[in-house]
Amino acid sequence: MKISFEELPHLPNIDLLAKKLVEGFITGLHKSPFHGFSVEFAEHRLYNTGESTKHIDWKVFARTDKLFTKQYDEETNLRAYIMVDNSSSMYYPSENKGKIKYAVLAAACLSYLLQKQRDAVGLISFSDKIDLFTEVKSTQSHLRNLFTHFQHLLEQESSQKTTALADTIHTVAEKIHKRSLVIIFSDLLTANNELDEFFQAIQHLKHKKHEVLFFQINDQQTELDLGLEDRPYLIEDLESGNQMKLNPSDVKDWYKEKSEAYFKEIELKCQQYKIDLTKIDINENIEKALASFLIKRSKMR
Structure with missing residues (x-):
């Protein structure tokens, strides 16, 4: 989203504007060729060949056709x-x-x-x-x-x-x-x-x-x-x-x-x-x- 700094004082407060920009950015990522990169990236990471398959999220695989493993708090x-x-x-x-x-x-x-x-x-x-x-x-x-x-x-x-x-x-x-x-x-x-x-x-x-x-x-x-x-x-x-x-x-x-x-x-x-x-x-x-x-x-x- 392009912002005109001349208009910025008349736009919503910084918190509302930041949320709008981020949500729009994330939505754009999901629609882009980098879809897999953006899917719940704080909760999942791409599966690396040779790793245990224990933590693969098969629901995400069904949606994206890509292998992601679940991450836990210490990882994220x-x-x-x-x-x-x-x-x-x-x-x-x-x-x-x-x-x-x-x-x-x-x-x-x-x-x-x-x-x-x-x-x-x-x-x-x-x-x-x-x-x-x-x-x-x-x-x-x-x-x-x-x-x-x-x-x-x-x-x-x-x-x-x-x-x-x-x-x-x-x-x-x-x-x-x-x-x-x-x-x-x-x-x-x-x-x-x-x-x-x-x-x-x-x-x-x-x-x-x-x-x-x-x-x-x-x-x-x-x-x-x-x-x-x-x-x-x-x-x-x-x-x-x-x-x-x-x-x-x-x-x-x-x-x-x-x-x-x-x-x-x-x-x-x-x-x-x-x-x-x-x-x-x-x-x-x-x-x-x-x-x-x-x-x-x-x-x-």
Whole structure:
């Protein structure tokens, strides 16, 4: 389902919207060629040749013509922490706050999907410091609390908050004591030396046996391609407040070359460190984030 961020304030509350998107996504999976992958995936897994046939669910086999074995609580329960970067750069573009809205809506959908499958989920919001660090739970009341936090993130205003992404990840690595999936939403717009620090922090998480799913969220047209009108602009850094006057056409080729090199470096480092990276354009469907999560979850079984 495609969401217009200009219309988002007039849509239902975040909990109703997340539920609608997830239910529509699951319905779509059941109608797709990947039907077997989506059938009650928290309660069943595909049968592996050579396993005991004791736990095969023959009713599911009758419906799908595929062999699934029943899973039990110790097999299905997952612990997931969702980290949402709410620094000032995430509130770009200023006219619709598109990046933070995409991140919050995707995070809300994943929280609902996790709770629906009896998995435990927690929320961490951060900028230059950790603003919120909840417990991980799978209860309905906990999910309602998370939706309240998501709604607050949508409604708050940007106030020149910088990002301490690496420091935050190091802190999270030390605080989480049980193996978990850490899902990070951030634009990762930072200096090159801070990029190295980010990947060192990710290695800290991996060393602690946690899995990482990273969603890099950007506005492709303006942030990566500098697709602005050919006229003078006053460009402002949302985190520092620094301003610069320029005409985009004067620097567009140089800017695109530098941005493409930067994002390519991120992609290569993610491959090197075996980090699941999903690059998100805020104009893309929310289903891209949900599908990436399901693929990651299936790898962890």
